[in-house]
Amino acid sequence: MESPTGPFAPGDTVTARGEQWKVSSADRFAGCAVITLDGTGASNAGVRSTLIAPFDTIAKVVSGKPLRRSRSSTLRIARAAIASARPACGIWTAAAAKVDLLAYQLEPALAVLAGATRVLLADAVGLGKTIQAGLILTELLARGLVDRALILTPAGLRDTWAAELRNRFDLRPIVFDQASVATALHGLPAGVNPWASHAIVIASIDLVKRPEVLATVEGAPFDLVIADEAHHLTPGSDRGAAVERLASRAPWVVLASATPHSGDDAAFNYLTRIGGSGDRITVFRRTRHEVGAGMGRRVHLLAVTPSGAESRMLRAAEAYARAIWNGVGQRDRGARLLAILLARRAASSATALERTLTRRLHLLSGRDDPAAEQASLPWEDAEEGDGDVPAELLGAAGFDDRASEQxxxxxxxxxxxxxxxxxxxxxxxxxxxxxxxxxxxxxTEYRDTLDALVEALGGGHRIRTLHGGLSAGLRHLALSAFTHGDADLLIATDTAGEGLNLHHRCRLVIDVELPWNPRRLEQRVGRVDRLGQTRRVHAIRLLHRGTVEETVLARLERRRIRAAAALDGEPDAWFGEEDVAAAALGAAGWPSRAPARLASAVVVAAAAEVERVARQRAGGSMRAARRAVLSLPRHPARAAARMLLLYHLRSVGPLGRTADESLRALLVELSHRPTTRRDWQARIADLDRDPRVRAVLAHEGLRHAAEIDSQLAALREAVRQRVQVIRDRLHRTLPRELQPSMFDRRVERGAILHQQAIARLDAALRRRIDAVTPAAPPTVPRPVLTAAWPLEV
Incomplete structure (x- = not known):
């Protein structure tokens, strides 16, 4: 008697809840099976559903005799079947995704299927890194190689990622903030980790880096960790440390940043080592010129003559910053950072400098901090960088003589x-x-300057603002108003502006100041210079004439533009913020470092794969037949004594997931030619059962199984090696000995919980090894007749 939980295999046709489906995957557990189904009926076509047997009644449909169809219909169905093939190392999910088929966007996913376990997506801004990461995710999900994925982003990009995955790939991620985590905990049994209760979780890096949150997230067995805007993962930062801890436990790691190299080699090397377990990181770094994207860009450097009052302020501010840099700054890096901060705020606006210096005076004189903020509530994911400066930095002495400095x-x-x-x-x-x-x-870099702009421009313009102090809801309202035409100006800080897609509404970017980190300029203009922009983009960059903005920063920007033209893209590994500061405030000139580009991986097979996926997408509009189809000759007596049989071969992996789908055609020479349609139909049925045909198909199946095993060898070995290193590292974290307390069992209970968490992680890692371990002997795909037709004379 057939088990209520199966046996079901990918490709089986079943009925459930009164409709017909095709099994996509079947994951078996003790006493039940999770069956993922794709609808094939008239009312459920294109619908995917996941049911649990035996709680849902699922019955396998036994194929009947081939259906008679016209020759044109049979050939159309055969073309659709051929187009639907899913090669072992090919792209399966792009045909159904709402994305343009671009070869360079398929390359990272193909690299992962070829064995890359850590990937850095470093393409220029606007070239679709979210799409590329989504393709990696969906390809691993489709093969059953990933059960859970964690996506870490700046707080303002969580909903953007969720919308992209939902709208483009039909995925259903959960977005976690502190409040939603608390709600999830309330609805779960005691001891259940909410982070392990969803297949795809999106959260802000600033939430996950909190020690009390990170401890819980570490207990969830994530198979894939994706970190967006990864240039924020710097040495010594809480963000970098948190992502490193999580990535070092995941079989796959994807980092995304359009500006991975800020000119600091140590920071870049740290970034490329995140999650490393003896495996090399695969870097994809393509420029707009290389992929033929965009309508072009014009950069305008506008020198502004400051007013008399501004000139006096700017000269005094530069003199003060230089005095700090060349004095206390020579022995104290914190003083150098303070000098950079003050010079940058002066270049941004008088408002930003006044507020900052007023607060510094209070701190140096021992008075209460006028900008002391209420501590963030536990459900807030505040972004840092554009608001008030930490008191520890702003209150540090810049001169040895404090009275003189005041x-x-x-x-x-x-x-x-x-x-x-x-x-x-x-x-x-x-x-x-x-x-x-x-x-x-x-x-602008600073919220104070943003306030000054709103005050000056608000009278005659419809304005919306974005900065790090806004909640996700207010950010969404501001963006929606601008993109839907309810606002003409969007004033944003760098912290809040990352990851925005504004190219459908706008082509003009105005930079109030020149950042001392040249990478930020590319991030800014990238909000409008993206795939899909149909007009030439203009970037207007303002600078004060006769200041370090003109003598140092404008020169650097012109050199950067020339380097970008010579290198066909933005230079990497060039000047960092402290290099710029040394040239602007100190006696040092520019370092001798030459501009260079990061080397990018190349997947040659991507071009052919785009063509194959395009055919698959075109064939997707043709409904595949649920049973084999055949066409009979129009003139049976005059037809050639040859038949073409098209067979579908599906290889199933060790965990019951599809490993490969392909089509094989057999040309059969008939010993005699049937003379009637009935004879032709009977002969086709006989051929499908013919021992010689079956022997050829068996031989073809063995050969195909060996091909698949060879194609997946690199992926299998890469995953096995990485997972083994992770497992060894996990086992070393287990406590060896405990000294139990007579009255307090907290240490003992904590050790038990830690052991249980490690056991769950280890079980998930073993499952990943099982998912890529081939069966011995290899499973031979079962041939299923798809279509048959005689050849015409």
Missing amino acids: CVLEELVAAATAARHHASKIRLIARLIRRVREPAVIF
């Missing part, structure tokens, strides 16, 4: 206050906006 600061605050009402950059921006009469995005 006098300098008081004079600077007075100069900044006077300059606030004569903001030359803001006046120029107002004139530009009136002149161009089209939507624009204005970027």
Whole structure:
């Protein structure tokens, strides 16, 4: 008697809940099986459903005799079947995804299927790194190689990732923040980890890095970890440490950043080592020129003559920053960071400098911090970088003589206050906006400057703002208003502007200041210079004439533009922020480092794979037959004594998941030619059962199984080696000996919980090894007749 949980295999036709389905995968557990089904009936075509047997009644449909169809219909069904083939190392999910078929976007997924376990997606901004990461995820999911995936992003990009995966790939991720985690805990039995209760979890890096959250996330067995905007994962940072801990336990790791190299070799080397377990990272770094994307870009450097009050403020601020850099800064890196901060804020706006220096005066004099903020509530995922400076940095001494420094600061605050009402950059921006009469995005590094812009421009323009202090809901409202035409200006800080897709609404970006990290400029213009932009993009970058912005930063920007033209893309491994600061504030000139480009991996097979997937997508509009079809000759007596039989071969992996689907055609010479249609139909049925045909198919199946085994060897070995290293590392974290307390069992209970968590992780890792371990002897695919037709004379 057939078991209520099976046996079901991928490709089987079944009925469930009154409809007909095809089995996509069958995962068996003790006493039950999780069956994933794809609808094939008139009412459920294109629907995917997951049922649990025996709680749902699932019955296998026994194929009947081949259906008679016209020759044109049979050939059309045969073409659809051929197009639906799924090669072992080919792309399976792109045909159904709502993405353009671009060869370079398929390359990372193909590399993973060929054995890459760690990937850095470092393409230029706007070239679809989210799509590439989504393809890696869906390909591993389709093969049963990944059960759970964790996607870590800046807080403002969580909903963007969720929408992309839902709309493009028909995935259903869960977005976790502190509040939703608490809600999930409330609805789960005690001891169940909410992070392990969903197949795809999206969370902010700043949530996961919290020690109390990270401890729980580490207990969930994630097979794939994706970290977006990975350039934030820097040495010594909580973000980098958290992602390293999680990535080092996952069989696959994907990092994404358009600006992975800030000029700091040590930071880049740290990034490329994240999650390493003896395996090399595969880097994909393509430029817009290389992939033929975009309508072109023009960069305009506009030198602004500061007002008299601004000139006095800027000269005094530069002198103060240089004094710190060349004095205390020579022995204290914190003082150097302070000098950089003050010089950058002065270049941004008088408002930003005034607020910062006023607060610094309070801190140096021992008074209460005027910007002391209420501690973040536990459900807030605040983003850092554009708000107030940490008191530890801003309150540090810049001079050895504190009284002298306070006098300098008081004079600077007075100069900044006077300059606030004569903001030359803001006046120029107002004139530009009136002149161009089209939507624009204005970027600044600081929230204080954003406030000044809103105050100056708010009277005559519809404005929305984005900064790190906004909740996800308010960010969504601001973006929606701008993209739907309810606002003409979007003023954003760098922290809040990452990952935005604004190219359908806008082509103009205005930079209030030149960041000292040149990578930020590319991040900014990349919000509008993306795939799908149909107009030439303009980037207007403002700088104060006669200041370090003109003498140092503008020169650097021109050199960067020339280097990008010479290298056909943005230079990597060039100048970092401290290199720029040394040239701007110190006596050092530019370092002798030459601009260079990161080497990119290349997957040659991607071009052919795009063509195959395009045929698959085109064939997807043709409904595949649920049973074999055959066509009979129009003139039986005149037909050739030859038949073409098309067979479907499906190879199933060790965990019951499809490993490969292909079609094989057999040309059969008949010993005699049937003379009637009935004879032809009987002869086709006899051929399908003919021992010689079956022997050829058996031989073909063995050969095909050996081919698949060879194709998957690199993937199998790479996963086995990485997982074994991870398992060994996990076992070394188990406590060896405990000294139990007579009255307090917390240490003992903690050790038991840790052992249980390690056991769950180890079981998930063993399952990954099982998923790639070939059966011995290899499973031979069972041939199923798809179509048959005689050849015409």
